[in-house]
Amino acid sequence: MADFQANLRPFAELDRAGRTRRLRRLAEAALTDYDVPVARLTPLARGRNTTFRVDGADGHRYVLRVERPDGPSVAQVRAEIAWLSALCRETDLVVPRPVPTRHREPATVVADPAVPEPRTCVLRHWVEGRFLDERLTPTQLYRLGEVTARLHRHGARMNGLDRGRVDDLSAFGRAQVDGFSATVVERAVALAGEDVRAALARVRAVRAALGFGADVFGLVHGGLHQENYLFHRGRVAVVGFGDCGYGHYAYDLAVTVEAIAHLPHRAQLREALLDGYRSVRPATFATDPAVLDAFAGLRRVQLRLRALDGTA
Template sequence: MAGSTANDRPFARLDRSGRTRRLRRLAEAALTGYDVPVARLTPLGRGLNTMFRVDGADGHRYVLRVQRADGPGTAQVRSEMAWLAALGRETDLVVPRPVPTRARGLVTVVADPAVPEPRTCVLCHWVDGRFVDERLSAPQLYAVGEFTARLHLHGARMNGLDRGRVDDLTEFGRSQVDGLSDAVLDRAVALAGGDERVRAAARRVRAVRAELGCGADVFGLVHGDLRQENYLFHRGRVRAIDFDDCGYGHYAYDLAVALDELKHLPQRDELRESLLDGYRSVRPDAATTDPAVLSAFAGLRRVQLRLRT
């Protein structure tokens, strides 16, 4: 009997390109739920989710996201889209704008026999811009700081959405009342091969969180992954994309992520001060931009990434 082909191979055994080919058919099915005339569908090679650029016959461009099976559930994705829609209505911040389905929903759930489980899909308008990385300038980081502060001002009003905490240490932590409890830390240390530095970093953040409290001046809905791949520039303005990790947390978490992503750049000190100056120009809150607070959250972020790889 001939060996199995890519078409009948189990989904879990496929490489990224093989899975993308399967998910393309699912994406095409999802698009039938939108009033968008599709001319071309192109896979995008970034991120944990499967993304497709959608070139419309109407001349507009969109991004379709097929949610990963182990990511946020449908209700949480709907909450993410609700925040993006509110940002589009209530601010001039440039973020992905959700496209409603024909039924006026913000998400659609699609199944395909070649994919093991139904997938949540969302369609957003394309965000024009370019990523800068090594050529980042102080004025650009000042603009990122301003943008982040204004995002937080809006996030402070977005209560009650179905989104988790951005500072949970592990998947197990997300299922607990406190994502940094001693039980969570014990499991995290074991996951890290007994490395007690994981416990030390988490306890440091626990102390900082307790000191900051959870008032609207320091805590709210945040982006959750504000690294260089998720902000871009167009005609002098900063824009943000990929809100898949958004959730509730201390505003300092977003700043810590953004700052830690600059550490490989020779001009990092200048960029750091510019970002914080831009943030403080909108939200002059010493607690959120305190160096010790930012350092603690940066340490937590590094541990989170280590434990998720």
């Protein structure tokens, strides 16, 4: 009876473990749309979405991602998978390979009575490797810089996909015609404090100076921090494309730079990252220190807003 009563609790009142238990059943239903013989389903404690490792009875391993209700639309998920599929076809970069449904769809939408809204689910092949933080080396960041530049070079050709801007201040900003308008900025200041105004003014000026030409702006990953790149046998793999969208290439690099700012050897790691990037894209404003610092300031504000209102 206690378990039955627990299942009657509103989804919003459950902790992360409770929500994951509910979503596990939804994930099991989603997997019936795929030609994957499931042997075991294991929750993964990474990222804002709920993800599960899927061990197949065929010996293969996969990752199933259950989207947040406030996450990208089905069309936007299709666009993300279109880029991943193109990267798999056209490059040798190590990225997650999408698994289509039985009906050759890139994603499936599943409902469960214990979850208040239908969820979009996507399945991908598992990517081998280790996530690192304190033990990151300049050599590894150099390789990540190379990979980032190659992602940008490929993303520059991926025009017209249904993905938003990665540098909008918040979910509120993304819902506006101009995600960096005065109204959006004032709302950010009201939430995060007057001290963010200078950082926002600085990045607005940098964005205006850079412009939006294909040499500085295109489809980017949007979240290249330590939980979205990993290392295996000397190669860098990039995962976590759920935040991909259009933005300045410098923003993508700034996300990585900001994420390593707590490390004591951050200066060496930063230089190695930028050297690796320049080895592939030598003539670029993306590695300019002033430009990077401005976008790093924007990233800090975005994360601050996300923590304050839970929707940024």
